[in-house]
Amino acid sequence: MDFTFTEDQLAFKEAISRFLKTEVPPEVLRDICDTEEGSTSELRQKMAEQGLAALSVPENQGGLGMDDTAWSLLTQELGYYAIPDSMADTAYVASGLLTALPEGTQQREQLLEMIAEGSIRIAVVHGVNPLVVDLHLADKALVEHEGEVHLVSREQFDCERNTSIDSSRRVSRLNFSASSASKIAGADDGSGVWAETLNRGALAVAGKSLGLAQRMLDLSVDYAIQRKQFGKPIGSFQAVKHKLADVVGGIETAKPTLYRAAYALANGDARADLYVSHAKLACCQAAMVAARHGIQVHGAMGYTWEADLQMFMKRAWALQASWGTAEFHRQRVADDILADGVAIGPQYTFEG
Amino acid sequence: MKLTFNAEDERFRDEIAQWLETNLQGEFAKLKFRGGPGDEHMFSEERKRWEQRLAEGGWTCIGWPEAWGGRNASIEQQVIFAEEYARAGAPGRVGHIGEGLTGPTILAFGTDEQKARYLPGILNGTEFWCQGYSEPSAGSDLANVRTRAVQNAETGKWEITGQKIWTSLAHESEWCFVLARTESGSVAHRGLGFFLVAMDQPGVDIRPIEQMTGTSEFNEVFFDDAIAADLIGEPGQGWHIAMTLLGFERGVSTLGQQMQFQNELNELIRLARSNGAARNPNIRQRLAEAHTGLRLMRYNAMRMLSDTEDAGSESSALVYKLHWSSWHRNLGALAMDVLGPEAEMLESAPYNLTRMQSLFLFTRADTIYGGTNQIQRNIIAERGLGMPKEAKGR
CATH class of the missing domain: 1.10.540.10 (Acyl-CoA dehydrogenase/oxidase, N-terminal domain)
Incomplete structure (x- = not known):
């Protein structure tokens, strides 16, 4: 590994x-x-x-x-x-x-x-x-x-x-x-080629979403350090800190799913669909959480056209349903793990 | 406990429903379902004329005392009015700040002279108001207001200097109530005054703020020795008055808001059925959850407005904003998921949003304005549960 x-x-x-x-x-x-x-x-x-x-x-x-x-x-x-x-x-x-x-x-x-x-x-x-x-x-x-x-x-x-x-x-x-x-x-x-192509489309969206999440996090951390209320940087308040801690949690846990999926595609893994759907779900979710908490941390500023955050949020929102909605990708995961003869059991627990 | 309306209330319901149906015609027909959250910038002149039509019918300020032109309507009747108003799709009120905030504040703290000066304009729908609270450095930390009020020794008039921000409808308003520091060197909630300031004067400069929706509903307002027409209460009493006013904000208008929410949810259910999303188990569950959340909100609001000794009612008021703002934000996200890939497509170029996109974007502000969700939770914990206050830097 x-x-x-x-x-x-x-x-x-x-x-x-x-x-x-x-x-x-x-x-x-x-x-x-x-x-x-x-x-x-x-x-x-x-x-x-x-x-x-x-x-x-x-x-x-x-x-x-x-x-x-x-x-x-x-x-x-x-x-x-x-x-x-x-x-x-x-x-x-x-x-x-x-x-x-x-x-x-x-x-x-x-x-x-x-x-x-x-x-x-x-x-x-x-x-x-x-x-x-x-x-x-x-x-x-x-x-x-x-x-x-x-x-x-x-x-x-x-x-x-x-x-x-x-x-x-x-x-x-x-x-x-x-x-x-x-x-x-x-x-x-064509069928095999299209299956691969769909996965590449979804993986590209996953990677971009994860990058956007990181950008929104960076902007939000900067803002939370610089913006003061009650005589202190708002980033010193736990309610704000914890929001951003959740964002980085989403990003870091999503990242290896992206790499796992890319590896599966590069190596023609038979279960690539499953890995790509993991990545698409986790990365888009990380971006949605980053957008949601990012605007909350920015307060009313985050709701303005002037703040750069809105450009990144809107991209993340637009990508959400691109190359398969969350429903589509959850369905693919479900189809894999609920299929007849699926490789489930102690000997498979950590396989792949 | 009594969860039904009496016969007189029902007659009242018929009366207002009938009136709305008769009057939302002709020039006002196009205002149906317009001017709500995310759409406030639309049809402002027509909506002001609608306020005057409402006034002619005696349907503005119905909760005010009869002596000042109201109907002295009961809480039940105010609830009914708000419900029927929203059910009919009558347009977002331009006069809501005057009717719901300025009026009750002047009734509670103003002199008879002040009442006579300001209440008729609100009642008639001829004078509109905006709220001058937030400042660049006074958002969540509202008490950090820096706008100054200095009394001119010669004229005796108070002169206001400073900057307000996120001022909704400032560009549509004749008047602004302004929280300003009367005592130089004072900090936090001490030394503030509550002023009434005419917007049309040389010392007032209004600059729109472009929202992420591409529209401008709120503004920055700069005061440069602007002359205040009146001070409500005494210098130093401003914080008390301002906080009392925020209490009015939680009033019956919330019931009308819920009816708007119901309209939005109905529209979303219609969309989900028409595009097939309603067959998706996940979407079905979330729609059911949204429906349940809205009922919770309704019962909670009714309980909150009940005249009751119930020890829980204080807490129910404290949790209310957090509940509806989170619910509404989730509804916006659900709307995007119901639409799927098409959710991103604009109504038209350059940046005209669809109704569902407006809903989605606007609801991102719901968890911020009027006290962020984080501030709400602090209030619930500190005021509701008696927990120690968070350490402040001053």
Whole structure:
């Protein structure tokens, strides 16, 4: 048992973290939220230059060939800085999907190369995630249809752009008719690929949520130390302290579930669904608790537009039902542990 | 114990229900279910005219004494009014601060001259009020008020200087009651006065605060040698008056609030049934829990308002805010879960929230304003249970 990351993974995470911190401080985040699209191609391009786009593309297609465990770190950074961009959808979820398809699948290698270069946006559309971020901006969409994989170009589908409670998000439903021309993989190959893809989508949301939780905690701790009432920092009152202690409790207990799930995905674990659902539930829950206690600790300030906290809270709230609601993921856990012939017994207690 | 209304009360119920039905028509029809929590910024002019219509029907300030234009309505009748008002979907009251807070305070502490000056405007729906309590450094620690009141030696008028914050409806109000320090060098609850200040004067500057909802219902109010029209009670009596006033806040208006909650819950149940969420066992349980919580709230409020020697009634008043604010916050979270992935979608750009999003965001404030949940728990423990006070830094 070893939860440590490699030096490469940690160094990459550090570099990205420093980059995002410099590039997207809260005032820049606000400016981007105010733009028509709630995102900018400049930021996207810069992130690609940092190697994010190529992160998990296979080396053969010009990528860095890192796996899900690296993404479990990087999605936390994307969450911590509330990066207003759907980069992970292309560079992690779509890239993972394409990589999982058999070699030689129509356009597979070409698209992976474009992802690695940062020259394409690919949206992933699945029934569990009907509202797709930045779908209207995507060059291509990979679409689930009865277990098959369909690839459609922007000019072949319609979508209506909706604004979100999170000012940076633009979400859309896909309107398109599947045909034999759009199919790039049948249900034989597709089913397994989609199961994996759904897990990647959920894991990306889990990682971002956990990063957001940490950011909200940091902001709240700062505020509780600096804000005085009754002649003392409010952080000296137990009622306030305990709220934030509960937040860090949620974050720290969720973190290993995220890593466990990433490891399961990277290694093709047969029970990956279970581990991913653990992670999605625990990380989103940690973010919800951080949001709820964060605003409470900030008092009325936390309810204002001016306080940065609201941007992080709204992102956390929007992500809550993204790539599967809590109900969906609890159901998956229940389906696993209540199945016939499930591996339950003393010899399995600490397995996995 | 008597848990029913008598025949006279029921006649009263019919009367107000009938009146509301007849009058919530024409120009007022569009106000139905508007102007409530999270929606206070909507239709303010129309809602002020609605206040005047209410006044014409004799339906403002019904709990006030008849001598000052009220109906001297019993607690039961006030409850009935609040219930029917909310049931009809009549709009959020713009006049609630004047009617529920300023009026009772002036009736309790004001001179006859002051009553004659201020009560008619409230009664007629022509003068609206806001509450100048909180300051940047006086939130939970309300007694830390720093706004100063200095009596001008020549004119004898009190002049107010300082900053108030989170002042709801300041931009819609003619008047503000202001808690200010009359005794320089005094600290905490000593040396305060309770002043009535006209908002339309050079020394008053109102700046809206944008909420996370994207709307502005509350404001910062800056006083710079603003002239107070009146002092209620004596200098130094301000804290006592302010606290008495907060007691009025827990009054019968809570029953109307509950009816709004019921409206919201009904809407949520309708949504859950229409989008299939009601088939989900977890959502079903939480809806049932919400329903139960609301009934608890109702019985507790009725008991609280009962004229009773029941030793528990003091505690029941103390726990009330904590209960409803937590319940309402949970309802907001449940609304988002009922909607699932669609919960994040706005009604329209740039930032127009759906009714359920407003509910969700607004309820985040419920556990903060009017005493945070943490302050409420301290009050319950210290005042209700007689536990030692938390150490303060001054």
